[in-house]
Amino acid sequence: xxxxxxxxxxxxxxxxxxxxxxxxxxxxxxxxFQKEIIWLFNKDSYVVEVIGERLSEKQIIDxxxxxxxxxxxxxxxxxxxxxxxxxxxxxxxxxxxxxxxGINYYINPYNSEILPNVEGAKTxxxxxxxxxxxxVGDVGKQIVGASTLLxxxxxxxxxxxxxxxxxxxxxxxxTFKFKHKGRxxxxxxxxxxxxxxxxxxxxxxxxxxxxxxxxFSDILYNSAGVEKKSHKKHSMKNAVLNMVQNRQKEDLSxxxxxxxxxxxxxxxxxxxxxSLKFEAKKDVFTLNYLKKEPQHYRARNEISLDLKNNTIVKxxxxxxxxxxxxxxxxxxxxxxxEYFGRIGQILMLLASSTMALFTITGFMMYFQRRxxxxx
Numbered sequence: 397x398x399x400x401x402x403x404x405x406x407x408x409x410x411x412x413x414x415x416x417x418x419x420x421x422x423x424x425x426x427x428x429f430q431k432e433i434i435w436l437f438n439k440d441s442y443v444v445e446v447i448g449e450r451l452s453e454k455q456i457i458d459x460x461x462x463x464x465x466x467x468x469x470x471x472x473x474x475x476x477x478x479x480x481x482x483x484x485x486x487x488x489x490x491x492x493x494x495x496x497x498g499i500n501y502y503i504n505p506y507n508s509e510i511l512p513n514v515e516g517a518k519t520x521x522x523x524x525x526x527x528x529x530x531x532v533g534d535v536g537k538q539i540v541g542a543s544t545l546l547x548x549x550x551x552x553x554x555x556x557x558x559x560x561x562x563x564x565x566x567x568x569x570x571t572f573k574f575k576h577k578g579r580x581x582x583x584x585x586x587x588x589x590x591x592x593x594x595x596x597x598x599x600x601x602x603x604x605x606x607x608x609x610x611x612f613s614d615i616l617y618n619s620a621g622v623e624k625k626s627h628k629k630h631s632m633k634n635a636v637l638n639m640v641q642n643r644q645k646e647d648l649s650x651x652x653x654x655x656x657x658x659x660x661x662x663x664x665x666x667x668x669x670x671s672l673k674f675e676a677k678k679d680v681f682t683l684n685y686l687k688k689e690p691q692h693y694r695a696r697n698e699i700s701l702d703l704k705n706n707t708i709v710k711x712x713x714x715x716x717x718x719x720x721x722x723x724x725x726x727x728x729x730x731x732x733x734e735y736f737g738r739i740g741q742i743l744m745l746l747a748s749s750t751m752a753l754f755t756i757t758g759f760m761m762y763f764q765r766r767x768x769x770x771x
Contacts (some may be wrong), residue, residue, distance in 0.1 A: 399557060406553035411762065413543040413550075414755040416530070420540060421751025423527035424600070428732055428745040430520045431693065438514045441502040446478045450505045454654035459508035460484055460501070461650070470498050472653065473671040474505075476688070480669075481511055528608075541608035547601050551594060558587045579764045586757045589750060596733075596747035603731035613727075620720040648674050652703065656681045659701050663708060679704040687715070692729040695722075 435442055451459070453472060460469070464486070473483040482505045485498045502511040522531075529536035555562075562569045570591050572584040606613040617624040656672060660683055664670070670685035682700045686693065691714070700709040714722065729735040733744025 399560075402553045402556040406550060406557055407762065409546055409550050409553070410755070410758045413546050414758055416539065416543040417547060418752045418755040419530065420527060420543065421748045423523050424732075424748040424751075425745055426523050427520065427527060428741060428748065434514065434516045434520070437516055438512070441511045441514050442481055443479055444481050444504045444506065444511070447506050450478065451508060452654060453657045454650045456482060456484070456503060456505060456508055457650040457653060460503065463508075463510070469674055471671055471673045473669060474657065475669045476667055481505065537608060541605065544601055544604045544608065547597065551590075551597060551601075554587070554590050555594070558591070561587070562591075579761055579768075582757045582761050582764075586754060586761070590754065593747040593750055596744055599733075600731055600744065600747070603727050606727050607731065617724060620724060622718075622721045622724050624724075648676065655703055656683070656701060659703065659706055660685075660699065663701075664699065676703075680709055691715075691722075692726060692734045694726060694729055 453474065457469065457472065461467070468487040469484055470487055471483075471485040473485070475482065481502045484501045484503055486501065488495050488498045500514070502514065503509070504511060525531045527540075529540055532539075558569065570588055572581070572588040574581070576584060602616075606616055614624065653672065653674065657670075660670060660672075664685060666688050667685045668688045668690065670683050672681060672683045675681075680700055680702050682698060684696045684698055686696060695714040697714050698710070698712045700711075701707070702709050714725075717725070723730060723735070726735050731744075733740040733742070736743075
């Protein structure tokens with residue numbers, strides 16, 4: 397009797413949220429290799445020809461300021477790879493997130509040439525809006541969040557319904573045969589593939605809920621005993637830093653910025669990229685950097701340098717953090733599979749793409765079942 401109840405739960409939940417989960421799965425698939433796709437189609441912005449010696453950070457800043465005297469530089473990102481461009485971020489007049497992000501200029505570090513703008517980011521931003529909120533704002537985010545939560549129930553009910561076969565022939569339960577026809581084929585394929593992708597869906601569901609709901613994220617942080625940075629405090633910190641930046645504007649000369657990068661390079665040699673915001677508090681500058689061959693692109697390290705005394709004030713390395721802290725700070729990378737390397741990324745992509753298959757086969761079995769009953 398309980399199996400029939402769980403079957404009904406699985407059936408009606410699938411019919412209710414199946415389409416939404418299919419949309420989430422398809423858009424998730426498209427977003428899986430976002431960075432790689434953007435890089436592939438924008439090589440002229442990211443890759444430069446190595447000709448002679450690279451310009452210093454001071455020269456790059458001075459040349460940029462001579463071309464755009466009214467621009468207010470917010471940050472500079474450099475790369476250790478000789479064939480990589482550098483990025484200058486300037487203040488934007490836009491409001492909201494676009495204003496906070498600023499505008500990026502990609503610069504050839506050998507001749508200060510302004511490289512083409514990166515294309516494709518807006519397309520992926522639109523796909524991300526569908527993935528996270530069905531492009532209908534906060535209401536859509538709640539629908540996606542609720543559907544993700546119900547996916548847990550779908551997985552549980554699916555396992556309960558399939559459990560007798562799992563118990564009887566465990567390894568055979570992960571296979572299906574193409575010689576089966578009709579509803580029998582759809583049923584075995586639906587169930588067998590479901591068992592294969594179950595671990596990936598559990599990971600993507602838990603991380604997705606953490607990214608959607610602050611309360612769920614708080615539960616994970618509290619359970620792991622990891623302190624969570626408050627968005628409110630972060631905003632206040634930015635406001636204070638902006639005040640400091642305005643107050644010290646005349647002090648942040650290109651020569652001072654050069655001195656910061658020189659001090660950074662003296663202490664850190666195994667970096668792949670390093671970003672410096674043009675902000676200082678009592679001559680203390682903070683850089684975010686990636687090591688060579690980082691675990692993922694957000695495995696960032698933070699170092700604070702005292703320019704007056706030429707000392708390191710603080711140095712936080714991602715690799716030295718406890719495992720639970722690294723996982724919680726890498727929720728997006730765990731969600732996409734990138735945290736587990738290229739293989740994990742590909743497996744998560746394949747799992748996401750099968751969500752459409754589950755929705756389609758689920759509806760097909762439902763209509764075949766109705767047709768059989770009516771006959």
